[in-house]
Amino acid sequence: MAGDEREKAHCLVVPAAAQGHFTPLLQFSKRLIPKRIRVTLALTRFIHSTMTVTAQSGIHIDTISDGFDHSGLILQDPEHYSQTFRRVGSETLTDLIRKQSESRHPVHCIIYDASMPWFLDVAKRFGIVGAAFLTQSCAVNAIYYHLREGTIKRPVVSDPAAGTLVIDGLPPLEVSDLPSFIWDDLHTEFLAAHLRQFSNDGADWVFCNTVYQLELEAVDWLTKQWLINFRTIGPTIPSFYLDKQIPDDKDYDISIFNPQNQTCMNWLQSKPDGSVVYVSFGSLARLSPQQTEELYFGLKNSNHYFLWVVRESEVAKLPKEEYLSGEKGLVVSWCSQLQVLASGKVGCFVTHCGWNSTLEALSLGVPMVAMPECGDQLTNAKFIKDVWKTGVRAEADDGKGIMWGMIKREVIERCIREVMEGEETRRNADKWGKIIKEAVVEGGSSDKNTEDFATSLINFAETFQFSC
Ligand SMILES: O=c1ccn([C@@H]2O[C@H](COP(=O)(O)OP(=O)(O)O[C@H]3O[C@H](CO)[C@@H](O)[C@H](O)[C@H]3O)[C@@H](O)[C@H]2O)c(=O)[nH]1
Numbered sequence: 001m002a003g004d005e006r007e008k009a010h011c012l013v014v015p016a017a018a019q020g021h022f023t024p025l026l027q028f029s030k031r032l033i034p035k036r037i038r039v040t041l042a043l044t045r046f047i048h049s050t051m052t053v054t055a056q057s058g059i060h061i062d063t064i065s066d067g068f069d070h071s072g073l074i075l076q077d078p079e080h081y082s083q084t085f086r087r088v089g090s091e092t093l094t095d096l097i098r099k100q101s102e103s104r105h106p107v108h109c110i111i112y113d114a115s116m117p118w119f120l121d122v123a124k125r126f127g128i129v130g131a132a133f134l135t136q137s138c139a140v141n142a143i144y145y146h147l148r149e150g151t152i153k154r155p156v157v158s159d160p161a162a163g164t165l166v167i168d169g170l171p172p173l174e175v176s177d178l179p180s181f182i183w184d185d186l187h188t189e190f191l192a193a194h195l196r197q198f199s200n201d202g203a204d205w206v207f208c209n210t211v212y213q214l215e216l217e218a219v220d221w222l223t224k225q226w227l228i229n230f231r232t233i234g235p236t237i238p239s240f241y242l243d244k245q246i247p248d249d250k251d252y253d254i255s256i257f258n259p260q261n262q263t264c265m266n267w268l269q270s271k272p273d274g275s276v277v278y279v280s281f282g283s284l285a286r287l288s289p290q291q292t293e294e295l296y297f298g299l300k301n302s303n304h305y306f307l308w309v310v311r312e313s314e315v316a317k318l319p320k321e322e323y324l325s326g327e328k329g330l331v332v333s334w335c336s337q338l339q340v341l342a343s344g345k346v347g348c349f350v351t352h353c354g355w356n357s358t359l360e361a362l363s364l365g366v367p368m369v370a371m372p373e374c375g376d377q378l379t380n381a382k383f384i385k386d387v388w389k390t391g392v393r394a395e396a397d398d399g400k401g402i403m404w405g406m407i408k409r410e411v412i413e414r415c416i417r418e419v420m421e422g423e424e425t426r427r428n429a430d431k432w433g434k435i436i437k438e439a440v441v442e443g444g445s446s447d448k449n450t451e452d453f454a455t456s457l458i459n460f461a462e463t464f465q466f467s468c
Helices: 019-035 045-050 078-102 118-126 138-149 188-199 216-225 261-269 289-302 312-317 337-342 355-363 377-387 409-421 424-440 445-463
Strands: 009-014 037-044 060-064 109-113 129-134 205-208 230-232 276-280 305-309 329-332 346-351 368-370 391-393
Touching: 009 019, 009 078, 009 445, 019 037, 019 109, 019 129, 019 355, 019 445, 037 045, 037 078, 037 445, 045 060, 060 078, 078 118, 078 188, 109 118, 118 129, 129 445, 138 188, 138 216, 138 377, 205 445, 216 230, 230 445, 261 305, 261 329, 261 337, 276 289, 276 337, 289 305, 289 312, 289 409, 337 346, 337 355, 346 355, 346 409, 355 377, 355 424, 368 377, 368 409, 377 391, 391 409, 391 424, 409 424, 424 445
Parallel strands: 009 037, 009 109, 037 060, 109 129, 129 205, 205 230, 276 305, 276 346, 305 329, 346 368, 368 391
Antiparallel strands: none
16 A cells, blocks of 8 residues: 555544544544554544544544535434435545545545444445444443344333343343433434444444443343444543553544633642542533532532533523632533543542443543433443442432433432442442453453454455455
């Protein structure tokens, strides 16, 4: 292959257009470069024009179109968005593959978000390798797989004898532990997108952003049921926080919000180690004004320091209390969550249990108070509390996520105290942090899977002849 002599094969990486989806693909790309793979990240024109992308670590960036170059992802009509992305995305990705290949960088593989299986058709038309990428936990994907196969049926009901759902590859689950898209009837296109992931039967590889040891039963089960080349490659967290093998890899390099890092770090520095409750609900969750108030009083009454991320769109819901910006509490609109979790100052993370936040807390050994809102977060909360035992769950009054029920201030206060003042969740968090780090160092489970893929791709590239 022309270009850098060390590059032995070339991957085009195509993420879906949402923060929780493109950071894992970007981070996985960084792991491929030391393994002699050239990577071109194909962002939509809208994302490319609106976001700060500071991709270093040798990643190349180019663009395709989702058909919405001026507006991007349309949450109000996700079905129309997906259909347009399928048509326009496939055409523009085809053009990009031709352009790259004619400019001396023949493309050997497309790695794409598994919710967009139409990119596998593009790969197959060129006779190149297709690799689908799952951004959520393996347990969550196993549940969706059961739904597709009909072993879980909607509407979902518990086994009356067991009182729970007994599902192969998974611990006993309540209905409210399942991803809510299965039972809430509010997110039909999101459910469709998750089920679409299993239209990747013809893919040469399927990667999952998890760690084998975290969910080995679910990984083994899904590998047996679905695809032999189903591999765990996570966590997709900058190397600096794990193995420190990639010198430039200190941050995600792409963000939709501006972090107030200096303010956060200055405030944190003045606090004792392990004394701060960090609160964040990710990039999408929207708490009701009442839930925001309950959370505020839960934090205040726990009497611990707190650093609370409240996105600009949510600020109006905050109570007007001076306590929010002072010695005891600090509210910011965004921060570098990794830096905060790794600072040593955080004793507990109050989280909505998005998969990236969950993996970050597990990797950095920070115990959690789980307050899931909807979707996969409910299943992640179950694993945090009952499987990894690295946190407690603040139960809403109806037992579901906070999109439906309310978590009272007394419950929040009790959960924070339990994690901040107890030993067990911290001990388990330390244990899982070590296990995860072992998976990414040379020869660890995730590193080995990434190495196998890179080696196989280099072998493929040696004999591949590009033809339009
Ligand atoms: O102040 C902040 C707050 C968050 N983050 C980062 O933002 C990301 C948030 O991701 P995640 O925890 O996965 O939450 P969402 O943004 O809500 O992600 C969506 O996508 C995820 C992956 O599919 C799903 O697991 C979630 O349920 C879904 O809401 C993480 O990497 C955080 O480090 C920051 O950098 N600074």
